Amino acid sequence: MFIQQIINGLTLGSVYALIALGYTMVYGILQLINFAHGEIYMIGAYMAVIALGVLTATGLTAVNLPLSIFLVFIISGLFCGAYGLTLERIAYRPLRHAHRLSPLISAIGMSIFLQNYVMLTQDTVDKVFPHIIPATGLELAGASISYLQIFILAASFILMTALHLFIKKTRLGKAMRATSQDSRMASLVGINVDSVIAVTFVIGSILAAAAGVMVAMYYGSVNFFIGYSAGIKAFTAAVLGGIGNIPGAMLGGLLLGLVEGLGASYISSEYKDVFAFLILILVLIFRPTGLLGERVGEKV
Amino acid sequence: MAVAAIMPQKNLLKYIFIPFWFGFLVFPFTGIKSAIFLSLAIISGEAVFYGITRLEATARVKKILKLIFRPHILQLFGKKGGGGLSAGSLKGRNIILASIGFAALLVILPVFLNNYYIDVLTLAGLYAVLALGLNISVGLAGLLDLGYIAFYAIGAYTYALLSTKLGVSFWLALPIGGFFAAGIGFMLGIITLRLRGDYLAIVTLGFIQIVHLVLNNWDGLTGGPNGILGIARPSLASFKFSQPIHFYYLILGIALLTAIVINRLNNSRIGRAWIAMREDEIAAEAMGIDTTKMKCLAFSIGAFWAGIAGVFFAGKFAFVSPESFTFFESVFVLAMVVLGGMGSIPGVIAGATILIILPEILRGFASYRMLIFGAVLVAMMVFRPQGLIGSQRRKIELHPEDEKIYVQEMESLYEVEHR
Numbered sequence: 001m002f003i004q005q006i007i008n009g010l011t012l013g014s015v016y017a018l019i020a021l022g023y024t025m026v027y028g029i030l031q032l033i034n035f036a037h038g039e040i041y042m043i044g045a046y047m048a049v050i051a052l053g054v055l056t057a058t059g060l061t062a063v064n065l066p067l068s069i070f071l072v073f074i075i076s077g078l079f080c081g082a083y084g085l086t087l088e089r090i091a092y093r094p095l096r097h098a099h100r101l102s103p104l105i106s107a108i109g110m111s112i113f114l115q116n117y118v119m120l121t122q123d124t125v126d127k128v129f130p131h132i133i134p135a136t137g138l139e140l141a142g143a144s145i146s147y148l149q150i151f152i153l154a155a156s157f158i159l160m161t162a163l164h165l166f167i168k169k170t171r172l173g174k175a176m177r178a179t180s181q182d183s184r185m186a187s188l189v190g191i192n193v194d195s196v197i198a199v200t201f202v203i204g205s206i207l208a209a210a211a212g213v214m215v216a217m218y219y220g221s222v223n224f225f226i227g228y229s230a231g232i233k234a235f236t237a238a239v240l241g242g243i244g245n246i247p248g249a250m251l252g253g254l255l256l257g258l259v260e261g262l263g264a265s266y267i268s269s270e271y272k273d274v275f276a277f278l279i280l281i282l283v284l285i286f287r288p289t290g291l292l293g294e295r296v297g298e299k300v
Numbered sequence: 301m302a303v304a305a306i307m308p309q310k311n312l313l314k315y316i317f318i319p320f321w322f323g324f325l326v327f328p329f330t331g332i333k334s335a336i337f338l339s340l341a342i343i344s345g346e347a348v349f350y351g352i353t354r355l356e357a358t359a360r361v362k363k364i365l366k367l368i369f370r371p372h373i374l375q376l377f378g379k380k381g382g383g384g385l386s387a388g389s390l391k392g393r394n395i396i397l398a399s400i401g402f403a404a405l406l407v408i409l410p411v412f413l414n415n416y417y418i419d420v421l422t423l424a425g426l427y428a429v430l431a432l433g434l435n436i437s438v439g440l441a442g443l444l445d446l447g448y449i450a451f452y453a454i455g456a457y458t459y460a461l462l463s464t465k466l467g468v469s470f471w472l473a474l475p476i477g478g479f480f481a482a483g484i485g486f487m488l489g490i491i492t493l494r495l496r497g498d499y500l501a502i503v504t505l506g507f508i509q510i511v512h513l514v515l516n517n518w519d520g521l522t523g524g525p526n527g528i529l530g531i532a533r534p535s536l537a538s539f540k541f542s543q544p545i546h547f548y549y550l551i552l553g554i555a556l557l558t559a560i561v562i563n564r565l566n567n568s569r570i571g572r573a574w575i576a577m578r579e580d581e582i583a584a585e586a587m588g589i590d591t592t593k594m595k596c597l598a599f600s601i602g603a604f605w606a607g608i609a610g611v612f613f614a615g616k617f618a619f620v621s622p623e624s625f626t627f628f629e630s631v632f633v634l635a636m637v638v639l640g641g642m643g644s645i646p647g648v649i650a651g652a653t654i655l656i657i658l659p660e661i662l663r664g665f666a667s668y669r670m671l672i673f674g675a676v677l678v679a680m681m682v683f684r685p686q687g688l689i690g691s692q693r694r695k696i697e698l699h700p701e702d703e704k705i706y707v708q709e710m711e712s713l714y715e716v717e718h719r
Contacts, residue, residue: 033499033501035501047328050328050329051328079328082321083325086321086322090678090682091678094682095681098685099685100498101442101444101642102685103681104444104498105638105680105681106678106681108446108501108631108634108677109635109673109675109676109677109678110674110677110678112631112670112671112674112677113671113674113678114674115670116668116670116671116674117671118329120671121326121329121330121334122329228627232502232505232506232509235502273509274509274510276506277503277506280503280506281503281506284492284503285491285494288499
């Protein structure tokens with residue numbers, strides 16, 4: 001039972017971590033919470049359903065399952081990247097120098113807009129994602145871990161490692177780090193801050209898309225409302241790990257998944273969604289910099 | 301200006317690219333046909349826009365637009381709210397006369413209307429009270445409170461429980477609901493004291509979520525998803541409030557009281573302290589403002605009016621359920637404040653009225669309501685952050701006329717930082 005909950009918690013936690021990365025990267029550069037990020041994740045999940053529907057219609061899923069799953073990820077990532085880019089262009093870039101309340105309100109507006117856009121075009125009923133990965137799995141110390149869970153954990157691990165390498169090793173990653181340290185200084189040494197920000201949004205959105213596809217597979221259904229609670233939970237994960245800190249977001253996501261899994265089974269499943277908020281409030285009160293965040297003095 | 305910045309006319313490639321881009325974005329969701337339709341709509345919109353910017357008469361069109369968007373009378377009103385310095389002294393007399401005229405109009409208006417319109421106006425009044433309350437934290441103190449509706453819920457459930465369990469009268473419940481909500485607001489203020497703007501937004505979002513969950517799950521007290529039925533309608537001696545018009549005058553009275561109190565607050569020491577805090581918290585603290593106290597005060601006074609509005613809600617509809625108190629209601633009220641003009645009292649009232657009446661007129665678009673509100677929030681922030689009837693002062697703060705000022709500010713700050 002206990003081990004089972006840990007496995008479930010880690011699976012969910014790795015999904016939270018992927019979404020949290022998008023929050024934390026944008027915050028690191030713009031000091032801004034991208035409220036609409038949860039909706040991007042939701043759009044990713046819908047794109048998975050739509051793309052799989054098309055691939056099934058063409059008969060590819062019956063012929064080559066791994067390739068079609070791969071294609072679902074690619075298509076969803078592509079579209080979410082495009083949505084993230086557009087989001088930044090419309091709702092954030094014109095407000096780069098505005099009062100700090102402005103981007104926040106426009107982000108909330110964007111979030112509401114995207115949610116209703118999906119609701120109106122895709123209807124309010126849940127979309128079913130067919131179980132294409134068999135539900136069987138392995139037995140592990142009295143608990144069962146399905147192949148799908150293994151797949152989710154492995155895929156998240158690969159994506160996070162890729163992101164880590166991208167940020168540490170590539171030129172663009174270096175530019176992102178420089179911009180998050182001091183964007184004015186970065187622009188003085190020839191970094192195009194605008195395009196770095198755009199790239200950040202695109203990468204965050206692609207990670208959210210991957211999370212969306214995996215959640216669609218895991219739960220087998222999707223609705224337009226999932227972005228809202230997942231967004232808040234992922235944000236909590238980002239804050240828990242220390243917002244702006246990339247390894248922190250990964251750690252925070254996993255921890256939150258664990259707490260939620262264990263809390264739901266041992267305390268109360270009705271109030272499952274409250275745990276995230278309680279953690280968020282406690283962290284913000286007692287350790288606002290998060291577990292791995294450094295203490296930064298507020299700039300005057 | 302702002303439109304031109306997004307679509308510079310030199311860049312024709314962009315004009316061709318934009319419709320394709322949006323068509324590409326929406327086609328998996330809407331189907332190919334609608335996507336092509338959207339692209340064509342964008343193309344025609346662009347053509348009109350391009351034509352306008354190219355026309356010799358552009359200047360004239362701009363002038364007309366300016367007239368539509370900022371008529372003289374609106375400017376007169378705009379100076380009243382938020383400013384803190386000007387009202388009461390400069391054009392005080394005109395404003396007071398205009399306000400009295402407006403109030404008198406509201407008093408005689410229902411005589412000419414049927415019950416349906418009176419109900420709509422009552423709703424507008426209710427939301428005006430809510431929006432005025434939210435305006436204190438968002439507009440004056442600059443604290444983005446997304447959980448505002450939670451206080452409304454607390455007020456409504458307070459009266460619902462007091463009435464059904466203890467038989468407390470409406471008039472006694474009105475202050476009790478208000479003060480109870482204010483107390484909770486004070487507590488939330490204390491908890492969230494150290495949080496910066498965006499953190500505050502998300503914690504208050506969590507707050508409304510928790511309140512919603514509790515209302516839904518605590519069956520013993522709140523009746524769960526079924527809510528509470530059979531709440532007593534207000535009555536005075538033998539007179540019972542039953543007709544829509546009774547509730548109209550009741551909410552009109554409450555709304556006028558709210559507007560007067562908040563206007564007085566706005567021009568007081570406290571109001572100025574809020575505005576200072578909104579503009580620069582650290583500088584305000586350095587000037588000797590007790591920001592802790594001011595934040596808690598902003599939260600609790602805002603919450604007080606939400607509580608009052610909640611009691612009225614329960615009294616009017618005689619029924620409360622968690623469905624009426626969601627995060628989306630919060631966004632709805634926020635949209636009123638933002639549309640009308642943060643920090644401006646006439647603006648906020650106008651925003652509430654517009655957003656209540658417009659959906660009634662556009663019944664056919666009912667399902668697009670939230671979609672439009674979302675778009676309104678974004679568009680207002682990008683093009684007119686000070687709102688339709690914004691206060692002059694707020695405008696300068698939210699909308700620095702050009703980059704130069706911003707750069708200057710940043711440079712002077714940079715020197716301070718790195719000395």
